[in-house]
Amino acid sequence: MPNFAIIGSGAMGSAVAKRLIDHGATVLTYLEGRSEQTIARAKAAGMVPVGRQELTQADLILSIVPPAEAIKVAELVADISSGMQAPPPFVDLNAIAPKTMQALAARFEGSGVEVLDGAIIGGPPVAGKSGPTIYISGDSAKPSRLLEDCGLRIRRLDGPLGAASALKMCYAGINKGFVGLGTAMLLAASRSGAAESLKAELSESLPDIDRKLSRSIPDMYPKAYRWVAEMQEIADFLGEDDPAATIFRGMADLFSRMASDVEGSRMLVGQLDEIIGHPGTDN
């Protein structure tokens, strides 16, 4: 059975690892300097902590980290792979802009490492469900086949390195941007006394949107800190010439404010929970 290495054992990384392990694979990881919580989650998923150099014993190395860490992880992998005769391919699965992906790939120049651009669309794998979908571009088909054989849903994109990242940016821009819009306007309604009438009007005239917001906003609270860099990546992806880049710089600031609130007073969380009728949480 194949041997994978996954750098990053957050909610997504550890759940992807568990899916692979459940299909018989071994999943190595590197945990030096990580928090107790991360170490516990990695072990619970059945990942095997190893030293950094041993990561290269895998058939494939995956990076599943917050976007702001993607380049650092690539540099680590380029470093440990340097000088190897047949280093394992490297798949970046992070929510980064195509340009960031190209800058990341440049770290491997002359190293002999095959670099693939991947993007995960959907939440972490859950037993009994086939998602998320992992898009891969720049692939010779062999590396991603290994993932497919171990229970992951893979779609290959014809485009060049960066095509999967572009898809992820566009998808996240719509999906997470929508949560940002809803968050901003529910908070504004709350402070201007229009919360009740807004909620009533949404549930009546836009029931799909109302349902999606009521579910997605509480799901966002613990992820807001991670979405900050993701929104900045989307702004970079759109580029200075596109007026929509401004939209996502605003989104980054909004999620940054939410992230501070989630870790701090939870005043905004309380306002949002009240409008959407969410029972609230104590953690």
Place this chain on the structure above:
Amino acid sequence: MPNFAIIGSGAMGSAVAKRLIDHGATVLTYLEGRSEQTIARAKAAGMVPVGRQELTQADLILSIVPPAEAIKVAELVADISSGMQAPPPFVDLNAIAPKTMQALAARFEGSGVEVLDGAIIGGPPVAGKSGPTIYISGDSAKPSRLLEDCGLRIRRLDGPLGAASALKMCYAGINKGFVGLGTAMLLAASRSGAAESLKAELSESLPDIDRKLSRSIPDMYPKAYRWVAEMQEIADFLGEDDPAATIFRGMADLFSRMASDVEGSRMLVGQLDEIIGHPGTDN
């Protein structure tokens, strides 16, 4: 039967007039300096063009214009009402921020005109359907009763003058902001070669959102020019302290770019139509 005056005979103003006329009311309007198209639309709806001073013969004067014109219309009405013993009440139904609404109301100080804050949520009235919903705040109940009696769906808000405007800002921020997000990301997908995979992924994993975008984006083309000022009003409503104000300044620029394209080369319209499978239009 009551006598109304409606200033503004765009798609919304003329359709509201027609609903009132179909219920037996007379609807006066003021058309000096308007385009041939506007004059034709007003007459087709059965509106009666009068001189500006005669507008005050109505039982109620409504303003239904693009947000950037709302203050100018209020000044006209304050001017023609000045010196009257019992001037008709004035209802602003435009998509303006609560602060703009308060600035607008200030134009009537000392005039004896009762000023109401209204907001229209939903598209123009269509025969056989009960919508849109017209929210009214700051109402003594009598003026809006007249509208209700002539076939409009009215909801009174308890809040002060500005509460209806706040509701409209929040609702439009979600509803039109969503169209802006979709427009921005579909265009980005188009120029980065990810259009096909994005459309496939959306229709599979977010079918509600996909359907709504496919319908709402073409509907937006002819309205984009009007949405520019509306997005600016939302940014003002949110205020400088709110990072989400930046989101709506970006939205205003995006719709401004769309409006230029709609009137010009229609290159962006073509890209959007191609992705969403819209047959396109020649107008």
